[in-house]
Amino acid sequence: MTAKLRLFKLVLFHARVSLGLRSLVFFLVMLLLSGFIFWSMPYLGTDGSAIFAPVTLSMVDQDDSLLSRKLIEQLGQMSLVEQVYTEPLADGLARLDRNEALLVLVIPEDFYEISMRNEIRPPITDHLNPRQPVEAALFVRMLDNLAASIEGMQASYFAFASQMRPLFDDTDTFIRLMDRAASHVAFQVLGRRAVVEIDEGGKLNTVYHVISNLVCLLALQACLLLVTQIQQERTSGVRDRLILAGVSPWQLLAARQLVGLFWLSAGCLPLLAGLVRAFPAAHRLTIAVTVLVLYWIFALVCQAVANWARPGDGVILGIWLAILAMLLAGGSIYPSALLPAALREAGKITPAYWAARTLYRALDGQAAQPQAMWAAFVMAVPATLAAYASYRSRSAVIRAGDLS
16 A cells, blocks of 8 residues: 555544544534624724824914924824814914814914024914813823924034034024024924824734734634544554554654644634635735644644643643743734733744734735744744654554564
């Protein structure tokens, strides 16, 4: 009998044996979890509740300088600002009375020029809407940061001017060049949006985060079924009889992995099919390959543990706790940004860390990163060796006893 035919029959044998009550319960649980994910998906996104809705601002630009116009432009580009009106003070206060604006910001005349001279700077006056206290408090905090930035610009300007003054004999030339330097500093601060705009590049997408990590959890659940089946074979002596029948260790290993793929497909295909429909822009191949690779690596680890550990319920409990620890360190239970630095680094040695991030990117239509592919390869090699060694060691013991 050829090796391929023996492996095929071995896969059919394991598939037939694995059809039982536990497998049926596993399949039903996976379907229920998939249904729960799709039922709860609309509630993961924006449900209408937020810290506050987009607001409208009224700007009274009495300065009418390049800096004040740049400031108004940057405020208008904030994601939380719906509209910025540039109008006289009377119109702004009337808008505030009608509850059509969050605040009226008055930039006084010659504000920029006085700020660049060693004189007392006139204050920026803001009239707040008392009917929106939360929103007003947040914008006042932003304006405080703006004031601190202007003070930093002044300090830089005066320090630079004191060092440059001895180099110029002509006062007019010195003042002209220093004005150009001050404008450059001001535009560098506001132009890079470091004062008035929030960087949302690293914003967490809750829907992608929850779904990608739940998919990882479901894929890992399929490995638990694999452990129970191996433990049952050890207790009944089926594994030892297969070894005595001449089945090689790599065939035992491959057959178990392939049978597990059947249950992985049965449990995850409804979920993956639904995700493709819910997220048409998702990178489908990356999602499918990531789930397959995550299962394959952790299934190899589970085979090694199930073969070496003493049969009993403690093995399932230990693997389940290992899954929880892996999900925690990988940023699945809590976002990685909330975890200690040491735990974040430890999570990078787990397959769930790379799988969750790859699925997150795939839902957004992005392919797998090279780092994730290298990490999968590095993890798959020792997992394969460990699983093979677990079958190899038992095979050596059985055959040594048979020869004796």
